[in-house]
Amino acid sequence: MSVDATTVRRIAHLARIAVTEAEVPHLQGELNAMLAFVEQLSEVNVDGVEPMTSVTPMEMKKRPDVVNDGEIPDDIVRNAPETQNHFFLVPKVVE
């Protein structure tokens, strides 16, 4: 399988990465090189094989459903590019 220019633009948008028109042909070439490389997987017989979900057999650990952290709003917002009081600021979402 290979991707065309429209697909490259669609993937970029899904990945939330701005791509200029000038970058599209280059990206298309690179993505197609990767897709050509992984194409050899289609020759493997995977009939009846379970897809891996966990590399080490283990039971999902659970912890008690209790609050064990918190009251650290200063720490939480300390690295944010824009904040007001203890809120993260983003461009207006609803008019």
Place this chain on the structure above:
Amino acid sequence: MTDLTSLTIAEAREGLANKSFTSLELTDAHLAAIEAARSLNAFVLETPEKARDMARAIDAKIAKGEGGPLAGIPLGIKDLFSTRDVRTTACSKILGNFVPPYESTVTSQLWRDGAVMLGKLNNDEFAMGSANETSCFGPVVNPWRREGSNTTLVPGGSSGGSASAVAALLCMGATATDTGGSIRQPAAFTATVGVKPTYGRCSRWGIVAFASSLDQAGPIARTNRDAAILMRSMAGHDPKDSTSVDRAVPDYEAAIGKSVKGMKIGIPKEYRLDGMPTEIEKLWSEGAAWLKAAGAELVDVSLPHTKYALPAYYIVAPAEASSNLARYDGVRYGLREQGRNITEMYENTRAEGFGAEVRRRVMIGTYVLSAGYYDAYYIRAQKVRTLIKKDFEDCFAKGINAILTPATPSAAFGVGEKAGADPVEMYLNDIFTVTVNMAGLPGIAVPAGKDAQGLPLGLQLIGRPFDEETLFSLGEVVEQAAGRFTPPRWW
């Protein structure tokens, strides 16, 4: 007094215990070495004041006979590990001046055991790379050069800063991480020992995530014994990482020097590649002969799905990366680029903050997870992964204790040499190491010789799950036979 930076961790531990020198002296010697080696670009942040404070504090403890297994030992920390109040960037512009208000579990255990932090080490951006060329701080330089040449070589990646700093005697050991070979390949390129532990052995909490089902932290050191000493402090159960395994941490150092007599060592035929340099082939036979001379039995084995590990990896790892890296959106930390609306703000931030390799992998990961392609790519790759793991299980079920392979298909190459249009050429570096991550197994890279141009080459040993001890015993046999290799100082 001998140069303190040339000591191993084991030797320094002894010197500190019998008061031949203090941790502050040892730390100062390393800080001076780091300053004199800035041309290697191994450190992205030096923390001399913190280092001296930590050294003084541990000296006071040593004087009272308290200490700890790593008391006073100066280490370098890959910039993928979050360090409280010390800038952590994963060598990406998108994290900017991120200063974590928390400490990764692995590093917190090193400090608990008395180690001293010298600074943060360079790596490929988000650990995506095999040459340390994708870092936003620029490439790391390998202290090794070809004989009679001034060509700048890469130290491998992604833990290139860790490997370069340990090889150049800038720190006694370093933390590193390995998703497809990022500890073992740079170790092989720099004549250092690199250990990728079993998946779940070390906590991933507080380490910047790349591909969560493959990532593991491990040490890079100059000897097997030093790597074993570091491993004991780094490993252990952590309730904050649900994939961390609740299993006692053995005294890995006790495995050093243990007899390997009667062990069965698998030699997998699939690792003999067409066009493989004869030097690599020769190194491999030599390594096998050393293990045999030490009493191990060599057994030809087959791992039939080996060739599919790398293509499967280049679906699974980017898929997980695209999901892990979704968090870098310019809202909670790091870089923000403005946009006319919130979507544009996200898109501009991520276009500006991620480097070319990261953008490419996030995009391929997004594609293989997108509607209509998920089954054909992602599910198929995860099925192939099951088969790769089964190959190893079948092999171990026949009584094989460990598997011996070359660590890399070549020695270190020049900066920029593999930056061509086809990203796959760079990816082929990990062809011998990536199977281990796909199967969640432990692996060690050990220096074993040099090529005709005087560059170091390494061997890899792959073990049964949670049997790192056997790898240390076998690694020590190789080290005793091959000797140790130190680059001549030119920087």
